[in-house]
Amino acid sequence: MNIRYEEIQGVSLGFYALVAGLGVLILAALGAVFYMEHHGHYVTGMSNRIVWGVPHVFALFLIVAASGALNVASIASVFHKKMYKPLSRLSGLLALALLAGGLMVLVLDLGRPDRLIVAMTEYNFKSIFAWNIILYNGFFVIVAVYLWMMFERRMNKFTSKAGLAAFSWRLILTTGTGSIFGFLVARQAYDAVIMAPMFIIMSFAFGLAFFILILMASYKWTERPLGDAVVNRLGSLLGIFVAAVMYFVAVKHLGNLYLAENAGVENFILFDGGIYTQLFWYGQIILGGLIPMALIYHPALRGNRSTLGLASIFILIGGVIQLYIIIVGGQAYPMEMFPGKEILEGYGGIAAYTPSLPEMMLGVGGIAVALIAVTLLVKFLPFLPESLADEIADPHHKS
Amino acid sequence: MSKTLNRRDFIKTSSATTVGVATIVSGITLTTFAANANENPVTNEKRWGMLIDTNKLTEVEIDGMVSACQQENGWGSEVHSTGDQKPTWVRKLKVQDKATGKITSLPLMCQHCEEPPCVDVCPTNASMKREDGIVLVDKHLCIGCRYCMMACPYDARSFVHEDLTDQREHMPRGKGTVESCTLCVHKVDNGESPACVASVNSDAVIFGDLYDPKSNINQTLKKVQSAQIRADLDLNTGVRYSGI
Numbered sequence: 001m002n003i004r005y006e007e008i009q010g011v012s013l014g015f016y017a018l019v020a021g022l023g024v025l026i027l028a029a030l031g032a033v034f035y036m037e038h039h040g041h042y043v044t045g046m047s048n049r050i051v052w053g054v055p056h057v058f059a060l061f062l063i064v065a066a067s068g069a070l071n072v073a074s075i076a077s078v079f080h081k082k083m084y085k086p087l088s089r090l091s092g093l094l095a096l097a098l099l100a101g102g103l104m105v106l107v108l109d110l111g112r113p114d115r116l117i118v119a120m121t122e123y124n125f126k127s128i129f130a131w132n133i134i135l136y137n138g139f140f141v142i143v144a145v146y147l148w149m150m151f152e153r154r155m156n157k158f159t160s161k162a163g164l165a166a167f168s169w170r171l172i173l174t175t176g177t178g179s180i181f182g183f184l185v186a187r188q189a190y191d192a193v194i195m196a197p198m199f200i201i202m203s204f205a206f207g208l209a210f211f212i213l214i215l216m217a218s219y220k221w222t223e224r225p226l227g228d229a230v231v232n233r234l235g236s237l238l239g240i241f242v243a244a245v246m247y248f249v250a251v252k253h254l255g256n257l258y259l260a261e262n263a264g265v266e267n268f269i270l271f272d273g274g275i276y277t278q279l280f281w282y283g284q285i286i287l288g289g290l291i292p293m294a295l296i297y298h299p300a301l302r303g304n305r306s307t308l309g310l311a312s313i314f315i316l317i318g319g320v321i322q323l324y325i326i327i328v329g330g331q332a333y334p335m336e337m338f339p340g341k342e343i344l345e346g347y348g349g350i351a352a353y354t355p356s357l358p359e360m361m362l363g364v365g366g367i368a369v370a371l372i373a374v375t376l377l378v379k380f381l382p383f384l385p386e387s388l389a390d391e392i393a394d395p396h397h398k399s
Numbered sequence: 400m401s402k403t404l405n406r407r408d409f410i411k412t413s414s415a416t417t418v419g420v421a422t423i424v425s426g427i428t429l430t431t432f433a434a435n436a437n438e439n440p441v442t443n444e445k446r447w448g449m450l451i452d453t454n455k456l457t458e459v460e461i462d463g464m465v466s467a468c469q470q471e472n473g474w475g476s477e478v479h480s481t482g483d484q485k486p487t488w489v490r491k492l493k494v495q496d497k498a499t500g501k502i503t504s505l506p507l508m509c510q511h512c513e514e515p516p517c518v519d520v521c522p523t524n525a526s527m528k529r530e531d532g533i534v535l536v537d538k539h540l541c542i543g544c545r546y547c548m549m550a551c552p553y554d555a556r557s558f559v560h561e562d563l564t565d566q567r568e569h570m571p572r573g574k575g576t577v578e579s580c581t582l583c584v585h586k587v588d589n590g591e592s593p594a595c596v597a598s599v600n601s602d603a604v605i606f607g608d609l610y611d612p613k614s615n616i617n618q619t620l621k622k623v624q625s626a627q628i629r630a631d632l633d634l635n636t637g638v639r640y641s642g643i
Binding site for chain 1: 481483487490492494495496497498502518519520521522523524541542544550552554556559560561562574628629631643
């Protein structure tokens with residue numbers, strides 16, 4: 001079956017309203033950055049105890065989701081599943097857009113964002129951060145080449161090789177992102193190699209949730225046909241990814257509970273950490289895990305796009321909450337500096353953190369950057385198949 | 400200008416500029432980090448360290464060490480930063496043994512590790528260890544990512560949250576960069592002791608070359624029991640404690 005790709009028209013009032021709305025969010029984010037950089041970080045909720053706050057939560061959420069958004073293309077090119085092939089272009093585009101949004105937030109939260117050039121020219125190869133800078137830049141190049149192979153008919157034959165390269169690169173990239181925390185030996189909340197594979201499986205879930213939402217929205221708003229075969233397949237896959245995330249979360253916490261050294265921070269997150277415990281159980285586990293799985297797998301709701309969309313939104317909210325617990329919660333609990341002793345004065349206690357409005361605006365701005373990039377690029381380049389009706393998209397369709 | 404500027408001219412001009420900038424930049428770096436580089440090059444034949452005897456050191460003396468550091472290096476008078484946002488190069492800690500109930504007070508600052516986690520994680524090499532074991536932040540390279548603060552097991556580093564005024568000439572600091580105890584490198588390079596050590600009028604705090612068999616610190620460490628904080632991390636700290 002021949003797939004025809006076509007730009008969206010993008011002339012409707014709704015289209016311009018969407019672009020304008022996202023533009024306002026981006027401007028607000030830039031304003032927030034100017035405010036924070038002008039005054040210094042004292043205007044944020046961050047401190048010397050909570051050194052990474054909400055901007056890092058959003059940045060890492062978007063970066064993790066970016067590598068996961070590429071999975072749909074990988075399933076087509078690397079694992080040769082025909083049904084995913086027409087979705088590959090959008091998958092590559094979304095991956096680049098989410099990464100751009102995430103990196104923008106990360107860079108603009110630096111103490112000296114004006115010194116970005118230093119980060120690009122001075123490398124300490126023992127630093128996971130330095131490796132990540134290379135991995136992120138490489139991801140842009142490799143996915144751009146991959147997209148070119150897909151777009152250019154003469155290059156189509158190289159698509160699966162480029163796809164394999166991109167797939168391998170993204171696995172390394174997410175390993176690098178997870179390792180930012182995995183290698184922090186001093187902090188009981190992080191020092192665990194499982195962080196890397198857990199981040200990979202989180203990326204599968206968050207990336208696919210983003211992808212499903214954007215796919216359904218763009219086909220609905222442009223009134224293009226989108227068959228149940230594609231949507232239901234993606235939905236089932238999403239359910240599996242969410243279950244896998246919950247498995248990794250369970251292993252991580254159970255493994256940590258076993259070590260007396262980590263019992264304190266585990267008890268904090270799981271049982272008596274106030275807001276962090278509530279966020280963990282109600283936000284990450286119930287809202288971001290159990291409810292989406294029920295929405296996806298409940299027989300009465302199978303094939304229901306509204307509930308699939310709702311499940312995807314819950315997964316994304318749960319994902320932000322999960323990163324908040326990892327990043328902020330992990331810092332809030334004090335480091336074990338004197339094993340066998342209790343610190344009475346000078347250090348310790350749960351560090352306070354209240355996200356400030358500018359931090360939130362910067363984080364949301366990152367999402368807006370990703371979405372505006374997708375919105376504009378599908379207008380100017382043929383990313384979306386003009387139809388994903390079952391008889392076109394489903395290789396096993398019987399009419 | 401575009402008419403007359405050919406390739407050769409461009410290369411000439413840009414090389415001259417590069418050399419100029421490089422000269423100025425290296426000059427700044429030299430004045431900041433190696434005051435007496437010409438006379439006594441910094442080598443790894445020395446390893447600066449500190450031994451703190453918590454049985455001898457009084458709480459008043461620890462407070463004195465903190466204010467001596469503030470006075471010397473100019474931190475602590477920030478106006479906007481609140482609570483945990485304020486820089487702390489050295490702090491007074493009070494710890495209690497869970498079994499015996501014994502309470503110990505001690506000053507905690509950068510431990511000047513031989514294997515510093517902050518140096519390992521720094522993406523731009525701004526966090527660095529001098530050959531003589533002093534761990535520093537190059538304020539010209541620091542991009543303010545705060546990864547070193549995540550990595551430090553001693554919570555010894557601070558991020559400057561606001562614009563600073565009235566800085567010490569020998570200790571440049573800057574909004575948006577990370578800072579910590581420098582072991583008063585500017586004094587050590589002139590043959591003096593760090594300000595906090597000098598503020599204590601007893602032998603409760605000893606500063607010196609850990610490698611030099613004739614130094615007081617080396618000889619004392621051979622005699623008395625001492626400990627490193629978080630010795631399990633195997634970072635081989637330059638700051639040692641006895642009595643904890």
